[in-house]
Amino acid sequence: xxxxxxxxxxxxxxxxxxxxxxxxxxxxxxxxxxxxxxxxxxxxxxxxxxxxxxxxxxxxxxxxxxxxxxxxxxxxxxxxxxxxxxxxxxxxxxxxxxxxxxxxxxxxxxxxxxxxxxxxxxxxxxxxxxxxxxxxxxxxxxxxxxxxxxxxxxxxxxxxxxxxxxxxxxxxxxxxxxxxxxxxxxxxxxxxxxxxxxxxxxxxxxxxxxxxxxxxxxxxxxxxxxxxxxxxxxxxxxxxxxxxxxxxxxxxxxxxxxxxxxxxxxxxxxxxxxxxxxxxxxxxxxxxxxxxxxxxxxxxxxxxxxxxxxxxxxxxxxxxxxxxxxxxxxxxxxxxxxxxxxxxxxxxxxxxxxxxxxxxx
Ligand SMILES: NC(=O)c1ccc[n+]([C@@H]2O[C@H](COP(=O)([O-])OP(=O)(O)OC[C@H]3O[C@@H](n4cnc5c(N)ncnc54)[C@H](O)[C@@H]3O)[C@@H](O)[C@H]2O)c1
Numbered sequence: 036x037x038x039x040x041x042x043x044x045x046x047x048x049x050x051x052x053x054x055x056x057x058x059x060x061x062x063x064x065x066x067x068x069x070x071x072x073x074x075x076x077x078x079x080x081x082x083x084x085x086x087x088x089x090x091x092x093x094x095x096x097x098x099x100x101x102x103x104x105x106x107x108x109x110x111x112x113x114x115x116x117x118x119x120x121x122x123x124x125x126x127x128x129x130x131x132x133x134x135x136x137x138x139x140x141x142x143x144x145x146x147x148x149x150x151x152x153x154x155x156x157x158x159x160x161x162x163x164x165x166x167x168x169x170x171x172x173x174x175x176x177x178x179x180x181x182x183x184x185x186x187x188x189x190x191x192x193x194x195x196x197x198x199x200x201x202x203x204x205x206x207x208x209x210x211x212x213x214x215x216x217x218x219x220x221x222x223x224x225x226x227x228x229x230x231x232x233x234x235x236x237x238x239x240x241x242x243x244x245x246x247x248x249x250x251x252x253x254x255x256x257x258x259x260x261x262x263x264x265x266x267x268x269x270x271x272x273x274x275x276x277x278x279x280x281x282x283x284x285x286x287x288x289x290x291x292x293x294x295x296x297x298x299x300x301x302x303x304x305x306x307x308x309x310x311x312x313x314x315x316x317x318x319x320x321x322x323x324x325x326x327x328x329x330x331x332x333x334x335x336x337x338x339x340x341x342x343x344x345x346x347x348x349x350x351x352x353x354x355x356x357x358x359x360x361x362x363x364x365x366x367x368x369x370x371x372x373x374x375x376x377x378x379x380x381x382x383x384x385x386x387x388x389x390x391x392x393x394x395x396x
Contacts, residue, residue: 038065039344040100042125044092044116045107046071046080048197049130052336053107054084061341061396063348067100092116096123102347103128103153105340110207114139121146121154126347128155128340131216133360135207137368137384140361147357153346154357158217159339161224162354163308164332167392168325172300172314173225174391179297181226181273186218186291186305189283194245194255201255203281204243209259210279211367217305218277218291219363220355222269225293228362228385229275232267234370236260239282265370270385277370308335330395341396354389362386 041057041064043050050069057066068088071077077089088098095101096119104120106113106129114134120127121143133156134140147154160166173181188210193200202208223229238260245253261281268274278288291302297317303310309332313322331338339355346353362384369380 036062037348038063039102039347040065040067041103041105041340041344042067042090042095042098042101043069043105043107044095044120046076047107049336050080050107052334053105053340054080054086056335056337057340058084058086060335061337063344063396064341068095068098070095092119096120096125102126103340103343106130109202110212111135111202111205114143117143117154118146121150121152124150124152126153126343128343128355129157131157131360132207132212132364132367133357134364135212137361137365140364141384144357144361153343153353155339155343155353155355156357156360157336157339157355158220158305159336159355160217160305160308161221161389162331162338162342162392163335164327164329165303165308165310165312166221166224166305167329168312168327169300169302170225170391171328172312172325173293177298177314177316178293178295178300181271181293181295183273184222184275184291184293185289186222186275186277187286187288188214188218188290189278189280189286189288191284192243192261192281194243194247196247198247198249200245200247204255204257204259204261206258209261209263210281211263211370214306215279215367216360216363218279219366220359221291221302221305222275223359223362223386224389226269226271226273227388228270229267229366229382230270231379231381232265232366232369232373233379234263234265234373236263236371236374238262260371263370265373267366308332329392338396345396352387354392356386356389358384358386359389
């Protein structure tokens with residue numbers, strides 16, 4: 036089978052699941068090389084996953100066997116590194132967020148389009164079995180026209196589990212830029228683009244104490260709001276309430292609920308590919324499980340990269356598109372801006388709703 040060469044840039048915490056899936060699970064991709072500022076990390080991942088080359092970024096950009104750079108660095112490096120890769124003629128799929136502000140995100144999309152390159156961005160959990168099933172339920176009209184919904188992500192932060200959690204509290208981190216993309220990409224897959232919003236935010240603490248290893252006992256400054264609430268109006272007419280928070284000790288809120296003229300849908304955690312999809316039709320009094328009729332029910336991160344590789348081989352637009360991710364960045368930035376400027380924000384950007392997945396990639 037013909038494959039597309041991938042160069043993985045950034046060999047930290049999340050690189051394991053990508054490398055594991057891209058070297059063993061997904062077709063159409065071959066991981067040619069890895070790269071990290073910390074060469075020991077890159078060497079360790081190359082050895083663990085049987086990857087032939089450990090390269091510097093310059094070497095990766097000059098390597099003709101690499102068609103897609105997979106950018107797994109931390110958020111503030113996404114824009115400069117993705118830009119550099121695009122300018123060197125590489126297609127790029129990056130971890131979220133695409134950039135830290137909409138101006139930069141839109142610039143990346145324009146560069147890719149001008150150069151005829153593909154740009155894609157995580158999260159790709161909407162390729163998952165539950166999310167494709169939910170899309171089918173909505174497209175079939177089972178809940179009618181979607182009127183409203185809720186999308187909630189609340190926890191107490193990352194300093195008790197991530198080995199180097201400082202980036203979660205730097206500009207570009209915070210609950211909206213970290214977890215918002217999961218809610219937003221999944222909502223965008225189901226409902227299409229948004230067109231305006233109100234936001235409000237606050238910060239629980241000015242400092243966080245790391246309790247995970249190896250930095251246990253280190254204090255980190257909090258540069259960003261850590262609790263953000265918003266009301267997002269979608270172009271379809273749906274109004275969605277959203278909360279993204281690192282300031283909740285515990286929660287019993289659902290992940291995502293959608294309410295339509297003919298029924299309600301209760302959806303699983305958008306950080307995952309699988310989970311229960313529950314439907315309550317008008318006239319019923321209880322949730323009923325929807326049978327999951329799609330592949331990819333477990334952690335299949337990398338699906339978006341495989342989809343991009345398929346587009347390079349056979350044509351088409353990657354479902355986890357740069358334009359959709361840029362729209363997510365505009366929404367996330369605007370949730371903050373709305374409260375900073377005490378106003379409703381009309382959104383400028385839009386995107387084409389990703390095509391439903393037909394079977395396996
Ligand atoms: N950790 C998770 O569970 C998780 C889950 C989903 C998504 N993500 C996203 O994945 C991205 C990476 O997260 P992580 O947890 O792996 O972070 P991490 O800090 O563990 O790893 C990032 C790696 O990128 C490398 N790096 C940074 N700048 C670089 C550069 N200029 N050139 C080469 N290498 C560079 C660092 O040395 C580090 O090894 C983030 O955007 C995060 O939001 C993480």
